[in-house]
Amino acid sequence: MSDWIDIAALSDIPRRGARVVKTHLGCVAVFRTGADDVFALNNACPHKGGPLSEGIVHGNAVTCPLHNWVISLETGQAQGADEGQVATYPAQVKEGRILLDKSVLVSRTPA
Template identity: 55%
Template sequence: MSNWVEIGKLDDIPRLGSRVVASGDEEIAIFRTSDDELFALRNKCPHKGGPLSEGIVHGKKVTCPLHNWNVDIDCGAVVAPDEGCVPTYEVKVEAGVISLNTVANKNC
């Protein structure tokens, strides 16, 4: 059984924006950078659980809307001086269609 699911088209997510996908009891935030790269993180800041999908995307980082913690959307690491980690997910685009692996990477 494959853990990959199609979640929509690349054009469904604005540049420097995000989209939330439900996976079981978890929410996964898919982020699109200004260079059209896609990254996926659990939609929960490790600090106070803020919804990362509602944060500001800048470069390859997102700023949590609750307390301004910055998270590297490439690897899930919180940017110093803060500490923590957010699980990441594999995401790919083929012929303009986004697919997401719903199994989290073991980076945290």
């Protein structure tokens, strides 16, 4: 069962930027795209653990600041020739507020 909680205002995240949410599972990066869509992914690149929240957002993808891996924000899949997967979390925007699913972020045991 999903349990949506209010994280922040959409305006707290700059367009084509990201902010971090601390969880028991590690940091989750919440991205805002140029089209004001919001995605939540683990803040670690599958390659060498680079901080994706500090990467450049383009379209619905982010480029890792360490080695330029391109990660799809929708699926968490590494794009192009690279292979890897970032965990993604449900996120939505309602009335200008960003909601994340607490049941996924808080209670899930680390894999």
